[in-house]
Amino acid sequence: xxxxxxxxxxxxxxxxxxxxxxxxxxxxxxxxxxxxxxxxxxxxxxxxxxxxxxxxxxxxxxxxxxxxxxxxxxxxxxxxxxxxxxxxxxxxxxxxxxxxxxxxxxxxxxxxxxxxxxxxxxxxxxxxxxxxxxxxxxxxxxxxxxxxxxxxxxxxxxxxxxxxxxxxxxxxxxxxxxxxxxxxxxxxx
Numbered sequence: 238x239x240x241x242x243x244x245x246x247x248x249x250x251x252x253x254x255x256x257x258x259x260x261x262x263x264x265x266x267x268x269x270x271x272x273x274x275x276x277x278x279x280x281x282x283x284x285x286x287x288x289x290x291x292x293x294x295x296x297x298x299x300x301x302x303x304x305x306x307x308x309x310x311x312x313x314x315x316x317x318x319x320x321x322x323x324x325x326x327x328x329x330x331x332x333x334x335x336x337x338x339x340x341x342x343x344x345x346x347x348x349x350x351x352x353x354x355x356x357x358x359x360x361x362x363x364x365x366x367x368x369x370x371x372x373x374x375x376x377x378x379x380x381x382x383x384x385x386x387x388x389x390x391x392x393x394x395x396x397x398x399x400x401x402x403x404x405x406x407x408x409x410x411x412x413x414x415x416x417x418x419x420x421x422x423x424x425x426x
Contacts (some may be wrong), residue, residue: 243267244281247274248294248303257300257391298390299397332358333367333389337401341371341382359383367392 238246250266251258263274278301282294291309294301305313325333332355335347347355362368371384390397 238267240277243269243277244284247277247281247301251294251301251303252292254302257298257302257387259300263301295394296396297394298387302391304394326358328353328355328358329362332362333385336362336368336383337385337389337398338404340384341374342384343374343380343382345380347383 246267247263250263260271260275260278263278264271267274267277269277278294285293291306292303293306295304328351331351332347335350336342339346339350344355344359347359359368363370366386366388368383368389369386370381372382373379374382385398389395395401
């Protein structure tokens with residue numbers, strides 16, 4: 238298969254696939270080495286970018302997927318605004334953030350951070366396949382541990398959990414603790 242045909246094939250495959258397509262699968266379809274398939278994906282990415290197209294190829298959840306440019310989001314939201322039910326509630330986003338940063342984590346740990354019950358939120362996130370039960374914690378009652386899924390990565394357009402933004406809360410907490418200690422020391426003097 239010639240190079241241009243390979244890129245057209247990748248574009249069509251990514252366009253039709255609902256899930257990220259792994260490099261090995263691309264290699265099999267193209268009858269090429271995985272490195273060659275990834276090089277073709279990079280060329281397709283550059284072609285779409287240089288042509289100023291509304292679509293892009295991005296890396297997510299260990300594979301590649303076709304998607305729209307982020308700057309088109311306001312227009313696309315207008316067009317598809319009736320699909321409100323697919324949005325996540327603030328409670329779901331809070332629970333997801335806790336799970337993403339602290340996984341594996343129990344429901345009790347999530348609830349202690351959020352300050353409210355989270356059983357139904359967690360059930361809905363499991364149904365939506367954004368989180369999964371990743372085991373049980375050793376200890377009394379052996380509580381269920383939750384972790385994120387590949388669908389979580391896909392939903393937020395992340396390559397892996399390393400793409401999550403760094404938490405600024407830790408720095409603020411450290412500064413507060415240091416200030417409290419300094420205040421205690423000056424009060425004792």
